[in-house]
Amino acid sequence: MVSSRLDSGWRVISASVAGPNHASVGVENQDSMRTGVVGKGLHLLAIADGAGSQPRAAHGSRLSVDAARDAADRVFPVAPRTLAEWRAASHRFAAACLAHFDDLVDRALTPLRARPTATGANMAARAEFATTLLALVADPPFYAYVCVGDGFLVMERVPGGSHLVLPPPSGRDTASETVFMTSPGRERDLRYGVVVDTAVCGIALCTDGLIDGLLDATRASDGRTHLRAPEDFDAYFAAFRAPGVDGSELSRKLQSREFAASSGDDKTMVLAVRK
Amino acid sequence: MTIDALPVRQSRNRTLITLVLDTSSSMRQTGAIDELNDALRKWCEELRGNDALQMSGEIAMITFGKDHVQAVDPSGRVSGNTPRPYVPLRDFDPPTLESDGVTPMVEAIQYALDVLSVRRNELSAEGVGLAYRPMIHLITDGVPTDPYGNRTDRWRDVAAMLRQHEAGKHLLFFALGVRGADQAVLSGLAPKAWFLLEDTDFSKVLRLVSTSIGSAQAESRDAPADVIYDHFQRDNRKQDEMRRWLEREGAVDDG
Numbered sequence: 001m002v003s004s005r006l007d008s009g010w011r012v013i014s015a016s017v018a019g020p021n022h023a024s025v026g027v028e029n030q031d032s033m034r035t036g037v038v039g040k041g042l043h044l045l046a047i048a049d050g051a052g053s054q055p056r057a058a059h060g061s062r063l064s065v066d067a068a069r070d071a072a073d074r075v076f077p078v079a080p081r082t083l084a085e086w087r088a089a090s091h092r093f094a095a096a097c098l099a100h101f102d103d104l105v106d107r108a109l110t111p112l113r114a115r116p117t118a119t120g121a122n123m124a125a126r127a128e129f130a131t132t133l134l135a136l137v138a139d140p141p142f143y144a145y146v147c148v149g150d151g152f153l154v155m156e157r158v159p160g161g162s163h164l165v166l167p168p169p170s171g172r173d174t175a176s177e178t179v180f181m182t183s184p185g186r187e188r189d190l191r192y193g194v195v196v197d198t199a200v201c202g203i204a205l206c207t208d209g210l211i212d213g214l215l216d217a218t219r220a221s222d223g224r225t226h227l228r229a230p231e232d233f234d235a236y237f238a239a240f241r242a243p244g245v246d247g248s249e250l251s252r253k254l255q256s257r258e259f260a261a262s263s264g265d266d267k268t269m270v271l272a273v274r275k
Numbered sequence: 276m277t278i279d280a281l282p283v284r285q286s287r288n289r290t291l292i293t294l295v296l297d298t299s300s301s302m303r304q305t306g307a308i309d310e311l312n313d314a315l316r317k318w319c320e321e322l323r324g325n326d327a328l329q330m331s332g333e334i335a336m337i338t339f340g341k342d343h344v345q346a347v348d349p350s351g352r353v354s355g356n357t358p359r360p361y362v363p364l365r366d367f368d369p370p371t372l373e374s375d376g377v378t379p380m381v382e383a384i385q386y387a388l389d390v391l392s393v394r395r396n397e398l399s400a401e402g403v404g405l406a407y408r409p410m411i412h413l414i415t416d417g418v419p420t421d422p423y424g425n426r427t428d429r430w431r432d433v434a435a436m437l438r439q440h441e442a443g444k445h446l447l448f449f450a451l452g453v454r455g456a457d458q459a460v461l462s463g464l465a466p467k468a469w470f471l472l473e474d475t476d477f478s479k480v481l482r483l484v485s486t487s488i489g490s491a492q493a494e495s496r497d498a499p500a501d502v503i504y505d506h507f508q509r510d511n512r513k514q515d516e517m518r519r520w521l522e523r524e525g526a527v528d529d530g
Contacts, residue, residue: 020327021492053498053506130495178497212286219402232282239278249278258283261326263406264492 006043014270015251021264030058031268034065038072042139049207051130060129063104068135071096079139086194090144094192130180141198147191154229156202162233201274202237209265241273286331288406297415299340302374307475314477315369331406332364339383341375360390380419381429410447416455441500467504
């Protein structure tokens with residue numbers, strides 16, 4: 001069985017649940033996630049959030065995490081050796097995620113457009129697959145990430161606690177439109193890079209349905225709202241680091257009344273904790 | 276720490292619901308005001324089952340007719356025009372409405388837009404965002420009138436203003452009429468989101484309000500208003516079909 005260096009000393013737990021808003025009207029969970037070994041000993045963690053307004057959003061989010069897997073396989077057949085190589089690889093990883101996503105969407109569209117409709121032409125469009133993406137390729141102490149949209153990434157350092165490494169866009173009352181993998185201006189919103197830190201002991205990738213439930217907001221002197229990971233975010237890493245805690249408990253937690261009350265959105269979290 | 280004890284924060288963002296309610300004399304003549312009061316009380320109880328909405332929701336009630344146009348306190352604590360139109364949904368305890376006078380519907384919609392704008396600004400100043408686009412629901416059994424009770428077409432100006440708010444993704448507007456309301460006015464005010472019932476079943480009207488809230492929540496925050504209205508119409512058809520099926524099976528008690 002192929003394993004990664006993350007597998008040897010870490011534990012990966014993931015859960016994705018439909019939000020009460022979707023569940024109440026019978027709409028499927030439009031989030032997706034994917035984790036697994038990449039190349040020779042690296043590990044991919046990926047989540048995606050399909051746009052609720054689009055009819056093929058759930059399909060789009062699956063294609064988004066599939067694209068991250070394809071891109072990671074292509075860019076990281078072996079681990080980069082230096083920080084410069086990691087940086088270059090993260091750039092290529094971001095570009096490959098977009099390219100593979102476009103390719104997968106095109107392949108999904110071809111049969112749809114060939115399907116006859118009452119009006120003669122099937123107008124299925126790329127925008128119907130609108131989705132975000134947050135993906136991370138880990139080979140501790142190196143972590144290459146790519147993000148389009150409003151997912152967020154928290155990393156725990158010991159010592160140091162939890163930090164919101166990649167925040168979602170804030171100020172939703174006036175926020176510009178969410179940028180999706182299908183958006184024309186997605187390159188402007190594309191965030192990618194490398195974290196190098198030997199003290200990282202926990203990683204959490206989350207979709208925007210968890211923003212209210214997990215993050216604190218503070219108002220800065222400039223009037224803007226800034227999000228941060230609260231001190232007690234560490235408890236999530238600690239809880240699933242503890243021996244004997246079943247990974248399915250994360251799913252149960254995300255389905256709890258507390259989380260349901262915090263947001264009606266779908267909720268997805270991928271946790272990786274150093275044992 | 277056990278999994279159950281892991282910390283979860285409460286929703287920071289708000290969902291603003293504004294009911295614009297007809298309390299003109301026609302509501303008394305037909306007994307509709309009593310039906311509306313009953314339906315509001317039942318709806319209030321139903322809403323308590325929606326955890327997410329209870330935590331994020333704020334509601335305002337603008338009435339038109341009795342005492343002209345006013346914001347009544349949705350928690351029932353303040354009588355007359357309240358200086359604080361929006362209250363948390365968990366404090367919603369609808370007061371008994373009374374009916375009288377003409378139908379200043381146009382002024383009521385304008386007032387609703389004003390109080391909504393003030394609340395948005397207050398929340399923004401506090402650093403609180405909106406979970407979903409604000410919604411205004413007009414509920415009426417009549418047609419808009421001037422101060423003398425004569426029918427007025429000034430609603431057309433308000434309709435243009437509503438379209439601007441919708442295009443800017445600042446608002447969703449629903450026009451819900453019962454017997455006596457005018458189809459041309461309802462469809463003019465909310466071309467994609469109007470309903471005219473043949474009776475005065477306000478429970479059904481408030482079910483439409485609930486459905487519209489669910490449709491808005493299920494859509495992306497960035498979706499154009501028309502997309503959300505289409506979603507609302509789909510959800511409503513689906514629920515109607517489900518309800519009819521359950522009624523055939525004898526599983527629904529309308530009381």
